[in-house]
Each structure stands twice: as structure tokens, then as C-alpha cells.
Amino acid sequence: MTLDILSDYIEKLDQHFEDELPLDSLIAELTERLQPEQLAILLEAFPIKSRLIIWEQLSSECQKDVFLEMKNESRQMLLTVLSDEACYLLFDKLDASSLLDFTDDLSERFVEYAVAQMSAKQRQHFKTAQDYNDDEVGHWQTFDEQKIPQQLKISAAKKLCAKSLPMLTDTLYVTDSDSKLVGEVAINRLINLNNDDLLVDVINSDVQSLPANQNMDEAAESVILSGKTALPVVDESGRLMGRLDLFSAFKHQEEQRDNQMMQSAGLVDEEDLFSSVWLSSKNRAIWLGINLLTAFLASWFIGLFEATLQQVVALAILMPVVASMGGISGSQTLTLIIRGLALGQITDANKKAIVHKELKVGMINGLLWALVIGIITYFWFDSPMLSLTICIAILGNIIVASLSGVWVPWILSKLNIDPALSGSVILTTVTDIFGFIAFLGCGTLFLL
Template sequence: MSFEKLPFFIEMLNDNIENQSALADIVTELENSLSFEQIAVLLEAFPIPLRKLIWQLINQEVQQQVFIEMRNESRQLILNASEDEQCFPLFEKLDADELLDLSENLSDRFVDYAVSKMTDKQRALFKKAQEFSNDEVGHWQSFDDIQIPQRLKTSAIKKILSNSLPPLTEVFYVTQHDAKLIGEVAIAKLIVMQDDTPISTVMNRDYEVLLTTDNIYSAAEKVIISGKSALPVVDLTGCLTGRLDLQQAHTIREEQKDIQLFKSSGMIEEEDLFSNIWISSKNRAVWLGVNLVTAFLASWFIGLFEGTLQQVVALAVLMPVVASMGGISGSQTLTLIIRGLALGQITDANQKAIVLKELKVGCINGLLWAAIIAGITYLWFENPLLSLAIYIAILGNIIIASLSGVWVPWLLTKLKIDPALSGAVILTTVTDIFGFITFLGLGALFLT
């Protein structure tokens, strides 16, 4: 899906944020011009107060569809910024598939409300899907398959299929009286069949199925490479329970890529551009702590050469700590910004707010980890001036790394260079140079 229209609307909304009438007109225009997914991505480009203001101007029916398309943390930010009474309409008339996409990170009061507003059929389907874990096909299957009993005549089947069909439907599934799947028939073949022709003569009995207990990511790949618009899902007894279609399979594959990309930098895959500063700091601090352990391990090995390095041993031993802490902090910001640039969420209008947010995150993590590292350094070398030098160097390097994580991909994009390919290399160079110059400079000043 193209996101090239997003920068235009982001600029328009920012320019008219104080003009309620103009803002309402722009919101109406974007509702008519953008898909629900595009609107969801656009909203992420605004700080929470402005996002809430724009959200309140969106038509209520559009709100629900946009809410479904949002990522988990973005949904939570909307819910946290609104009263419950304003949120409940978002959960009315949801079907089982839609609520399953939302329920994992929703509070019980919203899930219970959504279930209470479902039809009996959808409520039963939702309960059935809840029997499976999040990484199983049964949890994510859709229930819009066309299931036809074997006993029906061709004329009756044509009458059933004359109604509107679910999207991505090219076959119907033939079942026995106990819902056991026995074959599939292409709708294109059915159309040209005589009314008295037995279904069994055109039924395909050699078909691929997915089990409800299959891994969802492996199953999604099977659907994508199958050449079909969907694959049927059966339970362990062979009874048809639903299907997994091509659109859902591609969505699952993209989500997996996002998860892997964010986790490679020690971040949660759902982090919003303007997520809470403390939450962002906490999410990234865990990975910084893991990185600290490996950095000190490398420093310990360098310390084995203390007799050779003599007077400069302490500085040499601690240099990898300074470099690695800046590198990992910068890469976390870099990952988030590259995604925002790719989706068109970041423009000149919101750049300042993003820089400010990342500066605050860098300061919080810088103060925390600089203090921890300085304390460990003092226990190790019993030198307060050395501890002070590394405290200042770590604090400065994490702040510079956070800011560089915004500016490096931004400048590379302006120069028409792909930041995903070269951003990490440039960022590492910047943090290494700054970290080493600061630490060694302070070391020379304090210790010689």
C-alpha cells in the first residue's frame, strides 16, 4: 500500500491545528482520500494531544475501522486518552475475526463489552478461537468460508452462492454431515455446470489443508506459496473449522518482519513514534542492560593485558563500554525512525517533536546507565576521577546517539540514500568517534 499522500495531510493538519473549522474540513477530506490503514498510520505521526484532537473529528464509523487497523500501542494511547464512554462505540458490532485481532492487549472490560454486543454465532466463534494459543492457526482463522453439504444438488448450491461472497473466495468446500471436509469445488466450474450434474464429478479431492494447531507463521507462508486465495483449516478429526486467506497471510508475514526488525534492536514491535517517554525508556533500558553485560565481558578480556598497557590500562579496558552503549542506544532510535520515514509519518512539521521526545528518552537512559557504569567502574578501579570521566562520556554518548538516530536517517533520506542500508554504519561511526574522544579526552584531563 502506498503512503505517499501522508506527508501532504500531515503538513495540512499541522498548519491548521489552531483552526477548528479548517481542521474538520481536512479530516473529512482525508476520510474520503485515504484507506483506514493509511489513516491509522497518519495518526501515529502526531503527539498524543494533537492525535486526540484529530481523532475526535473523525466520523464514528470510520473511527472503528481505523482503530482495527492500528498497532496495539497506538490503540492503547487512544484508549488511555479517552473516557470509557467514548471508547465503547469502537467495540460495537465487531465480528469474531475483528475482536480476535484486538483482544490480545485490551482490558477485560472492553473485551466483555464487545462480546456482549456480538450475535450468538459470532460469540460462539470467538470463544472457539480463544481455545487456541496466539501462535496457532486456530486462533487466527477466519470463519467466512463457504461450506456446502455433500447432499445438496447443484441448483441449490448455485442459489446459495448467488448471494454476495466473502472476499478472496474462489472455491467452496464440500463437507459430510459431520462437517468433515471431503473436497473443494471451484466456483468458476460450478457456474457452467448443469443443474443435474453431481458435485462429485468436478470436486477436487487432492487439496492442501492447514491444521488448527499449526504454527501461524509457517501456515501463512504455505498460503502465500500455494497459488490459492485461501487454504481451508481443519481440526485433528478432519472437520472444517475455517480458512486462512491470502490477505491475512500477508498481514501475518509483515507483522513477523516488524517483530524481528524491532526485536533485533531490543525494542517492542508495537512502539509508537510518540509513545510514553517512560515506557519507551523502560523498553529500551532492558536491552541496554543486556548489552552492558557483553560490553563489560569484552572489557574484562582487555584487562587481562593490564601489565602491557600499564598506565593507560583503565582507559583501554573501558573504551568498549563507551562505544557499545552509544551504538545500541542509537540503533534503537534508528529502527523506529526508519520505519516512520518508510511509512511517510515523519515530515518537517513533526520533526521537532520527535527530536524532543528522543532527547528526553536519551537523557533518562543516559542518566540511569551512566550512574550504573560509573558505580561499577569505581568498584573495579577505586578511582573517583575515572568514574566521573566515564559517567560524563556515557551520558553524552547516549544522548548524542539518540539524536543521531533521528538526524542520520533524516539527512540520508534528504540525500536520496537508503537509511536502512547505510544508517547503522554512519550512526556507529558517529557514536564511536564522539564516545572515544569524550572519554579519552576526559581521561587525559583528569588522570594525567
């Protein structure tokens, strides 16, 4: 399924909403053609009101599958608007691995309900995983390992292979009477072995395993480089606990890269494209504040040369503050939009709604930090007009930066230019030019 098809469905749904057409047939078509992960991406491309309309037309089983694929913030937005009864249905018969993916972001009542609905075996798996930190492989292992006692014959191993095996299973793990891992045997090797032979005589005892307390980043790298579909996970005593497969390893690395990209721009690692204006403003305001400290530090160094700057010394000292605040605000929006474009969530249909949302975020953060910077400037230079000048420049530059963060990557993508490579350069140029023109222009009107 290509991104173009996903984008096409987003536009069709938006057109149905605009024309107030029934959604039944379109929803049936997309649920048949799209995987749960793709449906989750599609839902996150709509504001919460439209998202809820689509959600309510999905079957209960489809809802559960899509819910598991959503980003954490998107799940929270959904749980906030759904009734408790509807929420509880999403947690029926979850396995331990699925619940562990988002336990930290759930209300305690939902966690307790989900655990209560599990089988005794899955509850034990969940408890075991909770004994490890969330950066350790023991917390994220899957408990679908295929193990068999070493005293059994090859015929018993062949019977196990005849059953339905978990995904990415090409090896049986052999354990002793104390469940300690003693070796492994490849499933494709079993075919040519004598049924009456004992497993202990044919196993490979040189097994690469992962300690349950090993760092997850290192464990994922080990699995990927191992040349195997999975590696077994053992506890401190060498007892077999579970395994980490290639799918989980690559998924972890992908999530880490995505998180780093978002955090580098001062964004929450899983911020929803249509998260609330106040939440987005709060998340980004923190990093704008941190950036403000570094901007004033740069201004202080410029201020050391005050004697040589004559009449425009104050403007020269404060120029980096204007440029820096616009740059960080724009990069936050830019990063969010580039991710949305990469996932096919942003189309002509929802572009207007995204622009409106980012405009509101820019206005809120612009007003907040214009006021903060204006007050600092007043006490620093004892000049009301200089404070007014920088307030106007900061407000205007943050708003322009937020809008540019949407339009710059959008235009570049339309021109078939990778916005991830060139977007930040163009955005910085736009915010710097506008910021300096606004600041120096107002300074010329108010101060000279």
C-alpha cells in the same frame, strides 16, 4: 495513495495546529481520500494531544475502522485518554477475527463488553479461536468459509455463488453430514456443470488443508505457495472450521518481519512514534542493560592484557563499554525513525517534536546507565575520577546517539540514500568517534 500525499496531509494538519485554523474541511477531505489504514498511520504521526483533536472530528464509524488498523500501543494510548463511554463505542458489533487481533492488550472489561455485543455465531467463533494458542492457525483463521453439503445438487451450489461472497473466495468446500471436509469445487467450474448433477460426483477430493493446531508461520507459507486464494482449516477430526486466505497470510508475514526488525534493536514490536517518554525509556533501558553485560564481558577480556597497557590501562579496558552503549542506544532510535520514514509519518512538520522526545529519552537512559556504570567502575578500579570520566562519556554518548538516530536517517532520506542500508554504519561511526573523544578527552583532563 502515495507516501508523499500522506506526508502532505501531515504537514497541512501541523500547519493548521500552528496557525490555530479550523480543521473541519481538511478532516473531511482526508477522511474521503484516505483509507482507514492510512488514517491510522497519519494519527500516529502526531503527539497524543494533537492526535486526540483529529480523532474527535472523525465520524463514529470512521473511528471504529481506524481503531482496528492502529498498532496495539497506539490503541492503548487512545483508550487511556478517552472516556469509558467513548471506548465502549469502539467495541460495538466487532466480529471475532477483529477482536482477536488485539485481545491480549485489552482490559478485561473491554473484552467482555465486545464479546457481549457480538452475535451468538460470532461469540462461538471467538470461543473456538481462543481454544488455540496465538501461534496456531486455529487462533487466526477466518470463519467465512463457503461450505455446502455433498448430497446437494449443482444448482444449490450455483445459488450460493449468486450471493455476496467473502473476499478472496474462488472455491466452495464440500462437507459430509458430520461437517467433515470431503472435497472442493472451483466456482468458475460450476458454470458449465449440469444443475441436476450431485456435488459428490464432481468434487475434487484431493484437498490441501491446514490442521487447526499447525504453526501460523508454516500455515501462512503454505497458503502463499499453494497457488490458491485460501486454504481450508480443519480440526483434529477433519471437520471444516474456517480458512486462511492470502491476505491474512501475507499480513502475518509482514508483521513478523516488522517485529523482528524492531526486536533486533531492542524495541517493543509496535512502539508508537509518540509513546510516552517514560514508557520508551523503560522499553529501551532493558536492552541497554543486556547490552551492558556483553560490553563488560568484552572489557574483561581486554583487561587480561593489563600489564602491557601501562598508564592508560583502565581507559583502554573501559573503551568498549562507551562505544557499545552509544551504539545500541542509537540503533534503537534509528530503527524507529526508519520505520516512520517508510510509512510517511515523519515530515518537516513533526521532526522537531520527535527530536525533543528522543532527546528526553536519551537524557533519561543516559543518566540511568551513567550512574550504574560509574558505580561499577568505582568498585572495579577504586578510582572516583575514573568513575566521573566514564559517567560523563556515557551520558554524552547516549544523548548524541539518540539525536543521531533521528538526524542520520532523516538526512540520508533527503539525499535519496536508503537509511536502512547505510544508516547503521554512519550512526556507529558517529557514536564511536564521539564516545572515544569524550572518554579519552575527559580521561586526559581528570587522570593524567
